[in-house]
Amino acid sequence: MSLYFLAVETSCDETAAAVFTDEPVVLANVVASQTDLHARFGGVVPEVAARAHLQRLLPVIDEALRKAGVRLDQVGAVAVHNTPGLVGALLVGVSAAKMLAVVLGVPLIAVNHVEAHVYAARLAAGHDIFPCVGLVVSGGHTSLFHCPGPLEFELLGATLDDAAGEAFDKVAALLGLGFPGGPAVEREAAGGDATAFRFPRSFLHDDRLDFSFSGLKTAVLYACFGQDGKSPLSLPPGRTRPDVAASFQQAVIDVLVEKARRALRRTGLKRLAVGGGVAANRPFRAALERMAADEGAELFIPPLALCTDNAAMAAQAVEKWRRRLWAPPDLDARPNYGA
Ligand code: KG4
Ligand code: ZN
Secondary structure (H helix, E strand, O other), rough: OOEEEEEEOOOOOOEEEEEOOOOOOOOEEEEEOOOOHHHHHOOOOOOHHHHHHHHHHHHHHHHHHHHHHHOOHHEEEEEEEEEEHHHHHHHHHHHHHHHHHHOOOEEEEEEEEHHHHHHHHHHHOOOOOOOOEEEEEEOOOOOEEEOOOOOOOEEEHHHOOOOOOHHHHHHHHHHOOOOHHHHHHHHHHOOOOOOOOOOOOOOOOOOOOOOHHHHHHHHHHHHHHHOOOOOOOOOOOOHHHHHHHHHHHHHHHHHHHHHHHHHHHHOOOOOOEOOOHHHHOOOHHHHHHHHHHHHHOOEOOOOHHHOOOHHHHHHHHHHHHHOOOOOOOOOOOOOOOOO
């Protein structure tokens, strides 16, 4: 008989719950996006996010259980992303998960949201993918890992400033494309020429596996509006905006793909698992596929719905459950990765 896990995700601006088995097989994956609430502010407002989680989490959990056809009293373990993220937002999920685990008398399992983005690739594959190189490209993180096993994450490199997703969001704001930025930039870029602007590819020829995207964002700002700050804050009409979007997107893709290639070579591994919201970007996925084929490596990249934030990727909890790695009753929310 299967063990049923109920998982909760509230680290940023998606209120999410999922039900999966110990295999793991996902039975339900419900995500209530808060995009509508944050769009008018042009970014996620932490307090608004936390309040919305409070209002939405129980209905989202109910819906996940209903879709899975699992009653609350059949749940055998509760999993929650407790780090990293917005602390007020994380606390809502952590408090709810603790309460459920206590009331049901079942183990509570803490899952790291960044590691879970890599685990989403394992979940989608339906079989073991470790050891592998893990690449997480999200709104808050851009990190490369050596992952000998499903619970072992050795950092190979990370962004020293902005995350790739954050750069997409900021460039979208510069170009007047709205929020959330990633999908909007991808749509705009589809009609543009990626060679029109030569934007910087930071650290591309550097041996380190670290990233930097803040210079790229500034280069886009200067290309659009000039360096003197006196130019009008609007783009010339015509093809400029799609060309800027496409050239920016290509610069991000070139760096991410090349660093992932180096991580494969350095570790000698032939498996690459990619996750996080930016992994939903189609030209990026296509470039990764070409690189992996070049390197004779297998690429594991989840379908779009498992790239952006969700609770199903907390199925990494299954690995912890097998090793009896329960969370303590005083489990806290930790905003920083690795802190
Ligand atoms: O993983 P995620 O949903 O949340 C975090 O953990 O941060 O990632 C969100 C980020 C945002 O910055 C968003 O703009 C970006 O992923 N994103 C994309 C695309 N879809 C989402 N970036 C580029 N292209 C996309 N299609
Ligand atoms: Zn995420």
